[in-house]
Amino acid sequence: MYIKTIRLQNYRNYKQCNITLGSKLNVFVGNNAQGKTNLLESIFFASIGKSPRTNKEKDVLLWGEKQANIDIEVIKKFNKTKITMFVLKNDKKTIKINNIPIRKIGDLMGELVVVYFSPDEIKLVKEAPNDRRRFMDIDISQIDKNYFYLLLRYEKILNQRNKLLKETQNYEILKRTISIWDEQLSKIASKIIMKRLNFINKLNEYASSVHKQITFNKENISLSYQGIYCESEEQTEQKILTELSNNLEKDFNLKYTTIGPHRDDIKITINDIDIRNFGSQGQQRLTTLTIKLAELRLFKEEIGESPILLLDDVLSELDENRQKQFLLQIKDIQTILTCTNFPYPLENQDKRFLIKNGSIIV
Ligand SMILES: Nc1ncnc2c1ncn2[C@@H]1O[C@H](COP(=O)(O)OP(=O)(O)O)[C@@H](O)[C@H]1O
Ligand SMILES: [Mg+2]
Numbered sequence: 001m002y003i004k005t006i007r008l009q010n011y012r013n014y015k016q017c018n019i020t021l022g023s024k025l026n027v028f029v030g031n032n033a034q035g036k037t038n039l040l041e042s043i044f045f046a047s048i049g050k051s052p053r054t055n056k057e058k059d060v061l062l063w064g065e066k067q068a069n070i071d072i073e074v075i076k077k078f079n080k081t082k083i084t085m086f087v088l089k090n091d092k093k094t095i096k097i098n099n100i101p102i103r104k105i106g107d108l109m110g111e112l113v114v115v116y117f118s119p120d121e122i123k124l125v126k127e128a129p130n131d132r133r134r135f136m137d138i139d140i141s142q143i144d145k146n147y148f149y150l151l152l153r154y155e156k157i158l159n160q161r162n163k164l165l166k167e168t169q170n171y172e173i174l175k176r177t178i179s180i181w182d183e184q185l186s187k188i189a190s191k192i193i194m195k196r197l198n199f200i201n202k203l204n205e206y207a208s209s210v211h212k213q214i215t216f217n218k219e220n221i222s223l224s225y226q227g228i229y230c231e232s233e234e235q236t237e238q239k240i241l242t243e244l245s246n247n248l249e250k251d252f253n254l255k256y257t258t259i260g261p262h263r264d265d266i267k268i269t270i271n272d273i274d275i276r277n278f279g280s281q282g283q284q285r286l287t288t289l290t291i292k293l294a295e296l297r298l299f300k301e302e303i304g305e306s307p308i309l310l311l312d313d314v315l316s317e318l319d320e321n322r323q324k325q326f327l328l329q330i331k332d333i334q335t336i337l338t339c340t341n342f343p344y345p346l347e348n349q350d351k352r353f354l355i356k357n358g359s360i361i362v
Pocket of ligand 2: 313
């Protein structure tokens, strides 16, 4: 798939912006603080209905304005999609697909599939588990709407279980009342975990081959799911139910649920060494690149067409050889790349833009 047009109104530092993209490489050159990241943020926002930068949606409104608007036209293998999004001052938003308002945010998933890569994404490899869970959750949601709805239901039940843990003073009473939540929670948890296992297994395969390529066979990468699970969904459900009850006393004391998919993680090793704790900065960067390239391949396989690659200022982090090799690898998919300078010649279908203080010229 590829984006044909982007229209922004009162979005961050864009008062009004109207651009037509090429179907391959699109390079946006600009100095610092001109609106490069803002542009990519708007595309990501239209893709999953959330900003990668902020949870406060009204942050994206041009200062002093009451509403922001993103309008993106996507060309796919078999059809076209127009995504229209309005963000209002009270953090509310409305989304239309082909001019029809959607009722649930899940309906947006899969309409515009992107892989987002900025220097900040190294957090995937380096930081606490919640960044990796967020990564998994966003990616699986983009290829599987049901997964997104499972997450919402899980969160709801988890909140209710935690509320009960907080409000119940007597352990014996808690033991009797919590089982209805545990049964529901373990049922949904096992479905979520099965989908995550499937995702991580596939991602691991793609990552292995990509990483061998970019390290010239020197490094072996491995991604594995860290959590409570068994072979089958039924066994996993049973296991989680048992673990919930084994940990009840602990949960009672801490007043929140300590096991389940909301606590799980992905373990990443290079040559059997845990990259999070023992990898060098360079290795961590390269691993992030591998994961992004693996994501591209996985999405392509799962949705039957290429996703769109958003690259925010990451080229400058690679040496010249790796830059060239990287550009070669992504030459067939629509890429929206920002940088402060781009020293390479463009192909016929490629386009170069200049970003200056919230306006864009070809
Ligand atoms: N809600 C907003 N309204 C107006 N300007 C904003 C808003 N949010 C951020 N900005 C401004 O946008 C500018 C460009 O940001 P950014 O896209 O991150 O720059 P860069 O080109 O370095 O990636 C910054 O100067 C920032 O002050
Ligand atoms: Mg930036």
